[in-house]
Each structure stands twice: as structure tokens, then as C-alpha cells.
Amino acid sequence: MDDKFELPPRRELPEDIKDRMRATVRMRMDDPEFEPHGRGRRFLAAAAAIMVVAVGAAVVVQSAQDEGAANDPSTTTSPSQTGGFQAGNQATADRALVDRCWRAAMLSPQAERYPKRREEWMGGRQMTWGGVKQVGLRLGQQIAGCELSETTVWLSDPQTPLSPDDPTEVKMMMMTPNGGSALNVRAGVGKVVVGVDQTARGGVKASLEPYDLFYGVRSGEPRQLPGGARIHVGVEDLETRKFRDVLYEQVPAPMVTVVDQPQPPGERTSQAGKMLAECITRERTKYFEPMVDAELLVPTLYTEYAQPRQPMVLARHKDVMAYCGWDLQTGSNRMFTSNDRVSMPEIPGLLVSHQTVLYVDRGVGPVRDGDGKDVLVAGFVGRVMDKVTALEFSLPDKKLPLRTTVKNGTFIAQLTGPPVRSPEFDLIAATYVAKDATGKVIGSGRMFPR
Numbered sequence: 001m002d003d004k005f006e007l008p009p010r011r012e013l014p015e016d017i018k019d020r021m022r023a024t025v026r027m028r029m030d031d032p033e034f035e036p037h038g039r040g041r042r043f044l045a046a047a048a049a050i051m052v053v054a055v056g057a058a059v060v061v062q063s064a065q066d067e068g069a070a071n072d073p074s075t076t077t078s079p080s081q082t083g084g085f086q087a088g089n090q091a092t093a094d095r096a097l098v099d100r101c102w103r104a105a106m107l108s109p110q111a112e113r114y115p116k117r118r119e120e121w122m123g124g125r126q127m128t129w130g131g132v133k134q135v136g137l138r139l140g141q142q143i144a145g146c147e148l149s150e151t152t153v154w155l156s157d158p159q160t161p162l163s164p165d166d167p168t169e170v171k172m173m174m175m176t177p178n179g180g181s182a183l184n185v186r187a188g189v190g191k192v193v194v195g196v197d198q199t200a201r202g203g204v205k206a207s208l209e210p211y212d213l214f215y216g217v218r219s220g221e222p223r224q225l226p227g228g229a230r231i232h233v234g235v236e237d238l239e240t241r242k243f244r245d246v247l248y249e250q251v252p253a254p255m256v257t258v259v260d261q262p263q264p265p266g267e268r269t270s271q272a273g274k275m276l277a278e279c280i281t282r283e284r285t286k287y288f289e290p291m292v293d294a295e296l297l298v299p300t301l302y303t304e305y306a307q308p309r310q311p312m313v314l315a316r317h318k319d320v321m322a323y324c325g326w327d328l329q330t331g332s333n334r335m336f337t338s339n340d341r342v343s344m345p346e347i348p349g350l351l352v353s354h355q356t357v358l359y360v361d362r363g364v365g366p367v368r369d370g371d372g373k374d375v376l377v378a379g380f381v382g383r384v385m386d387k388v389t390a391l392e393f394s395l396p397d398k399k400l401p402l403r404t405t406v407k408n409g410t411f412i413a414q415l416t417g418p419p420v421r422s423p424e425f426d427l428i429a430a431t432y433v434a435k436d437a438t439g440k441v442i443g444s445g446r447m448f449p450r
Helices: 015-030 039-049 064-071 095-107 271-286
Strands: 121-129 132-139 142-148 152-155 170-175 181-185 192-197 205-208 217-220 230-236 243-248 256-259 298-305 310-317 320-327 332-338 352-360 376-384 390-394 402-407 410-415 431-435 441-446
Touching (some): 095 132, 095 152, 095 256, 142 170, 142 217, 170 230, 181 192, 271 298, 271 310, 271 332, 298 352, 298 376, 320 352, 332 352, 352 410, 390 402, 390 410
Antiparallel strands (some): 121 132, 132 142, 142 152, 181 217, 192 205, 192 230, 230 243, 298 310, 310 320, 352 376, 376 410, 402 410, 431 441
């Protein structure tokens, strides 16, 4: 077979691309973890890694050793003690993320504030929270924090690490619109806590402990847009175990904000879209819960139930599902997100993932712990595998017919009759039948397998 192809015309590469190509080869050649058999193979693999760079894309060719190190479970940190939703956190930052931070800096009006040469950008630890990642950076003799969502890169200003004899223990570097923070922390400093006080606008007080990203950079996981909130940073005294608290009247904003991977936002004009927008604003105004890339959420299903009518909206973006409806604990609409993947279809009984129940407000005020035995229920909502287009639920030994609607991997199962007391709604015993677009049954079983 005689395959012929034509090479594109020769073009001179920009200097920054050349710098990146040289840096990639040096990193591959000098990396002790990168050990193909023989020096020749080392050079060939390193050279292969820069092929895509030459046309302006990300480095995608990596050695098996690099992939293993990046995904080694032994490097995963322990779960957040502050209720975060991290997944696959690494001891060493993915080079592609550092590449993205560097490119964003070079594209920004503040490019002269950062090292131009890519090899001066060293990645520390990487933290992952749903759709947002955080990386600590060493930039020559300086440090910085970088936060990345699916669409955007935020970079703090480059700072000199605090010296061991500096009277300042912690210096906030930035807080992003996600509510993620980056801090410059002096060596030897113990526990540091970032506090957010939103009581002045009817919200809550909350706090979290930032994670060490190396080089003296610590990061607080993204929670909420903190605009209008009072931001505190507390440092624990190792002798008294009390916190010295510093109030930031003006929180440092990111020096660089670059939308480098734009995506269309979810619609906000329909009834469901408007309610979703209101829910997002409420959460960001009053609470301090994980919710990132909320603008990308697409409303999927909307319903009204009970009397007076209580609305519920479901939304989704990739693996993230969100729902907003009446919360009996607070006596208001609340929004919650989940990035739990629905299990694979070949696992019997796990096509369906339950998220929450449609609780009915009887107008008696918020329900507190231990006061839920007479709560009324009108149905429940959740997720399904994408191939599921129809669901039928049944509650054994109960004459409680449910009407179920499925759309874009989400569902609402709602009683066709009046709400019932929660003890009568035996959700644990619920069974389902799932069908695809042709009407074929593709799964059945209990929603909560024993």
C-alpha cells in the first residue's frame, strides 16, 4: 500500500512555544521518575511529548511511569475534614495543569509579572474538588496559587515566600469567585483556618482549614462566591491552642483571570432556568457550601407539588447534578450538588441513584432533628444512567402510584395522589424497571440494594 501525505508549509515557531518545547524535553530528560529502557528511548519519548506543543496544543504524550505517578492511589490525601468533595488529589501536580496556568499568565495583561520561561514554573501539590483544581506553584524565587475550572484559570500575584523570621505568619494571596483561597504561609506555622462570615446579609458563619500545596502555599477548597462577606484568617498558637484572627477588609482578588476554555452557560430564561438562577444566587449569598461551575448547569426537570405549590428544579452538567427545592431544616429553598457517578449498567440494581425526597411544608416552621416522624412526602428525585429514558417505580405493599419523568440523566418520581406521612413512604423497599429509548427493559431491581 502506498500512502502519501503532504506536510504543511514550514513556519517559524514563536519564541514562547520554542521555550516550552525545550522545557518539556529538559523535564523529561532530567526527571528521575522517567525511566524508559535506555537513553535513546528516553530522548525519543521526551521528543514525542512535544509534538503536540508544536501546533499550540497541550502535551498529551506521556510515559506510562508519568501516568502511574499521577494516578497512584498512594499519593491521595485523606478526605477533607471540612466537608469538601475532593476526588483523586495528588501529591504532585499534573504538568498539564501547570502548563495551563503558565499559558494563562502569558496571555494576560499582567504577563510581565510572571517568569516567561516555562521551566521556571514548578508545580507543587494538586487538589481536586469536583470540576475545580488548585495547584501550588514555585516561580523561580517566588510562589503563587493557581485555581482552574473547566473554563477559567485564576492566578494569584507572585509573592516571595515568607521567611522563617518574618513577623507575618500568613498572607492571603487571593480568593477566587469560586470561594477558593490561596495563602502564603510561613514555614513552621501550625493550623490555619479561613473563616467566612455572611451574617450581615442573612447568611451563616463557616470556616475551613486550607491544605498544604507545598512551597509555603496553602489552599482552601472552593465553596461559594464570598462577595460582601467578611473574610477572616486565623492562626493557631501552638502553646495556647487559641487562634489569632486577622480580618481582611478587602480580600485580594486574582491577579490573572483568563477564560481559556469557554463553554456555553446553561439557559436561565425558562421557569426552571429562572428558579435555578435564584437558587444559585441564594446559595452564594447566604451559605458556604461546595458549588462550582454553577453557570454551566443546565436545567433538566421542574415540578410543583403540595399545596401551596412548592417548586423543585433539577439541573445537570456532565457528572454534576444539582437540585433546588424546599428545605425543611432552614424553611427556605436550598440548592445542593452531587458529583457522584451513577454506577455502570452491568452492575445489577445500580442503574438508579437517589438524591432527595420531595418534602412538604405544613407551615409549622423548620423541622429540627428528632421532629420528622410526621413529615409529609410527595415523591423523590435522583439520577439515572444516560441510556435510561423511562422508569417505573413501585413501593411494595403500598398503594402509592408514582408518576416518573426522566430527562438528561435525571428523574422526578411524584405521587399522583396527596402527600403521605413519611412512615408510609417506604423508599428503602422501592423497586424500579428501567427502559431505553426503544422501550427495552435494560435493568430492574431495588433502588437501595441490600
